[in-house]
Amino acid sequence: MSSLSSSPHCRSYSSAAYPISSSCNYGHHRTAISSISLKQLLPRKVSVQSNTKARPNVVPSEDGAVVAPIENETPSNKLGDGLLSITLPEEFEDTTSFDINKDKSTVSITVVGASGDLAKKKIFPALFALYYEDCLPEHFTIFGYARSKMTDAELRNMISRTLTCRIDKRANCDEKMDQFLNRCFYHSGQYDSQNNFAELDKKLKEHEGGRISNRLFYLSIPPNIFTAAVRCASLSASSANGWTRVIVEKPFGRDSESSAALTNALKQYLEEDQIFRIDHYLGKELVENLSVLRFSNLIFEPLWSRQYIRSVQLIFSEDFGTEGREGIFLSLKYFDNYGIIRDIMQNHLLQILALFAMETPVSLDGEDIRNEKVKVLRSMRPLQLEDVVIGQYKSHTKGGVSYPGYTDDKTVPKDSLTPTFAAASLFIDNARWDGVPFLMKAGKALHTKRAEIRVQFRHVPGNLYNRNFGTDLDQATNELVIRVQPDEAIYLTINNKVPGLGMRLDRSNLNLLYAARYSKEIPDAYERLLLDAVEGERRLFIRSDELASAWALFTPVLKELEEKKIIPEYYPYGSRGPVGAYYLAARHNVRWGDLGLEQ
Ligand SMILES: NC(=O)C1=CN([C@@H]2O[C@H](COP(=O)(O)OP(=O)(O)OC[C@H]3O[C@@H](n4cnc5c(N)ncnc54)[C@H](OP(=O)(O)O)[C@@H]3O)[C@@H](O)[C@H]2O)C=CC1
Numbered sequence: 336m337s338s339l340s341s342s343p344h345c346r347s348y349s350s351a352a353y354p355i356s357s358s359c360n361y362g363h364h365r366t367a368i369s370s371i372s373l374k375q376l377l378p379r380k381v382s383v384q385s386n387t388k389a390r391p392n393v394v395p396s397e398d399g400a401v402v403a404p405i406e407n408e409t410p411s412n413k414l415g416d417g418l419l420s421i422t423l424p425e426e427f428e429d430t431t432s433f434d435i436n437k438d439k440s441t442v443s444i445t446v447v448g449a450s451g452d453l454a455k456k457k458i459f460p461a462l463f464a465l466y467y468e469d470c471l472p473e474h475f476t477i478f479g480y481a482r483s484k485m486t487d488a489e490l491r492n493m494i495s496r497t498l499t500c501r502i503d504k505r506a507n508c509d510e511k512m513d514q515f516l517n518r519c520f521y522h523s524g525q526y527d528s529q530n531n532f533a534e535l536d537k538k539l540k541e542h543e544g545g546r547i548s549n550r551l552f553y554l555s556i557p558p559n560i561f562t563a564a565v566r567c568a569s570l571s572a573s574s575a576n577g578w579t580r581v582i583v584e585k586p587f588g589r590d591s592e593s594s595a596a597l598t599n600a601l602k603q604y605l606e607e608d609q610i611f612r613i614d615h616y617l618g619k620e621l622v623e624n625l626s627v628l629r630f631s632n633l634i635f636e637p638l639w640s641r642q643y644i645r646s647v648q649l650i651f652s653e654d655f656g657t658e659g660r661e662g663i664f665l666s667l668k669y670f671d672n673y674g675i676i677r678d679i680m681q682n683h684l685l686q687i688l689a690l691f692a693m694e695t696p697v698s699l700d701g702e703d704i705r706n707e708k709v710k711v712l713r714s715m716r717p718l719q720l721e722d723v724v725i726g727q728y729k730s731h732t733k734g735g736v737s738y739p740g741y742t743d744d745k746t747v748p749k750d751s752l753t754p755t756f757a758a759a760s761l762f763i764d765n766a767r768w769d770g771v772p773f774l775m776k777a778g779k780a781l782h783t784k785r786a787e788i789r790v791q792f793r794h795v796p797g798n799l800y801n802r803n804f805g806t807d808l809d810q811a812t813n814e815l816v817i818r819v820q821p822d823e824a825i826y827l828t829i830n831n832k833v834p835g836l837g838m839r840l841d842r843s844n845l846n847l848l849y850a851a852r853y854s855k856e857i858p859d860a861y862e863r864l865l866l867d868a869v870e871g872e873r874r875l876f877i878r879s880d881e882l883a884s885a886w887a888l889f890t891p892v893l894k895e896l897e898e899k900k901i902i903p904e905y906y907p908y909g910s911r912g913p914v915g916a917y918y919l920a921a922r923h924n925v926r927w928g929d930l931g932l933e934q
């Protein structure tokens with residue numbers, strides 16, 4: 336019998352959505368590995384190995400039966416030698432896929448653009464974190480691919496500078512790093528050369544050693560070379576007998592037309608289910624928690640509509656500008672060509688909005704969730720010029736320190752009108768959200784670094800405490816805040832009585848501050864997304880119809896801003912941004928929830 340490899344951190348469990356799941360140190364994860372489905376096996380006898388530490392994969396035993404790990408072994412199901420025999424009922428028509436060749440399969444991850452900023456800063460560290468947490472498959476190899484000439488040792492040296500170990504458990508860190516680096520290799524090649532990718536293919540095969548090869552390509556390169564790289568990778572380095580998946584980084588075009596052209600080009604070489612468009616905000620812990628909060632707590636879902644919610648605010652701010660950024664920011668003047676609406680709103684904030692506003696999906700399956708998100712996006716009104724305020728930061732001196740303006744950067748044209756700040760009001764024209772303003776605000780070089788979702792509830796009708804108790808309850812309505820970063824938290828602002836013999840009202844927060852509640856370090860978004868891509872879980876990746884709907888909302892206004900050369904409102908570096916944003920909210924009878932905050 337094939338032995339099932341065990342990881343002390345992996346356990347199996349089952350649920351309707353994720354029938355067989357593994358968990359490394361992150362909590363649950365899905366396994367959707369190609370091979371056979373239970374349906375194909377029925378009504379065959381199934382043997383289950385009672386090894387709680389085993390990975391939850393199913394392998395054939397010598398007599399052809401299927402062997403799977405189980406969580407709990409009882410005397411009644413024990414057959415002997417840790418084996419259990421069950422016959423599956425006919426109605427167990429499950430399409431669950433099991434990896435019948437676990438020991439015979441391998442995953443090769445190729446980081447295309449390995450010499451770049453994102454690869455160094457995020458991708459390799461995330462891969463190491465996955466390895467450190469025992470989340471990568473037993474047989475895996477990592478290849479860096481780029482034009483730069485480098486040896487394996489040089490790549491390892493480069494990567495090692497950005498690897499870190501979890502603060503909460505540094506045990507065996509150096510050892511783990513060495514083991515990880517020994518599984519990293521490099522191949523130098525052009526992005527548009529089939530020959531170079533064929534050479535990579537040869538090297539990958541050597542490492543795969545005859546096992547079933549599953550291949551993941553992470554395109555960490557400028558967008559103008561996405562298609563060439565996909566063409567060459569697909570034609571010359573696709574897996575011959577396993578899966579091939581490609582992670583694509585944003586930007587996915589700069590408007591509806593260019594995005595559609597990119598999608599069509601990718602689809603010449605890849606099926607939709609091979610394309611993993613990454614939006615790293617979807618991998619953030621608190622964004623993942625959004626659906627859990629809403630759908631697993633009775634108290635929220637009934638309030639989640641126009642009836643109780645006055646406005647929803649999606650706020651992103653950074654306390655630094657675009658100066659000094661490396662990688663594509665610097666080399667391709669990316670930001671000046673895209674601006675904050677394309678950089679943050681059309682993707683990160685809109686994705687959060689869609690998750691926030693969607694109807695209950697049929698299940699937690701990736702397609703069911705993405706179907707609901709698309710419906711929200713398709714129900715939205717395309718943005719109008721009057722719904723948008725744009726700004727650009729200018730230089731400012733504070734405490735003797737002088738901060739540069741956006742156009743002071745040598746790589747930015749002096750007359751650039753590119754917005755570094757934008758605020759917008761969006762509407763979802765469906766029964767649940769009719770008339771509720773969804774306000775977005777995103778900016779660079781502001782007074783603070785923060786990303787949060789603020790849900791402002793309506794006032795209490797006929798409120799007994801409306802007057803004379805120290806608080807204007809028409810203003811002091813409940814607010815639910817999901818702080819994505821920093822200091823991840825979920826808190827609800829309520830009105831309460833100030834203790835004492837009198838009757839005075841106060842506002843307080845019921846606060847779930849993650850750092851106080853959990854000692855565990857929160858994984859980086861890239862870790863979650865890379866693991867999902869390896870496991871074939873598509874829930875957090877953007878489907879092409881989602882992308883097209885997202886661009887349809889923003890493209891008209893982006894064109895109008897550019898054609899009419901709308902001048903941005905200038906705001907000092909480190910300020911709260913243009914005052915126009917406050918008027919925009921006021922037009923909808925709303926105040927930005929982050930206004931009163933010190934930081
Ligand atoms: N950096 C970041 O913080 C973020 C990046 N992204 C996206 O990730 C991808 C990679 O970004 P980043 O790492 O910053 O990019 P880089 O500019 O660092 O480029 C990555 C690699 O691509 C190669 N390259 C760069 N310019 C060209 C060119 N004109 N023609 C051919 N090859 C080129 C270089 O490798 P070599 O010369 O060795 O071939 C470089 O090391 C981009 O799509 C970007 O939009 C998304 C979010 C954040």
Ligand SMILES: O=C1O[C@H](COP(=O)(O)O)[C@@H](O)[C@H](O)[C@H]1O
Pocket residue numbers: 615653678679786
């Ligand atoms: O995608 C992008 O995100 C970063 C912010 O990401 P975060 O995880 O650090 O919040 C932003 O700086 C960059 O402009 C944008 O391209």
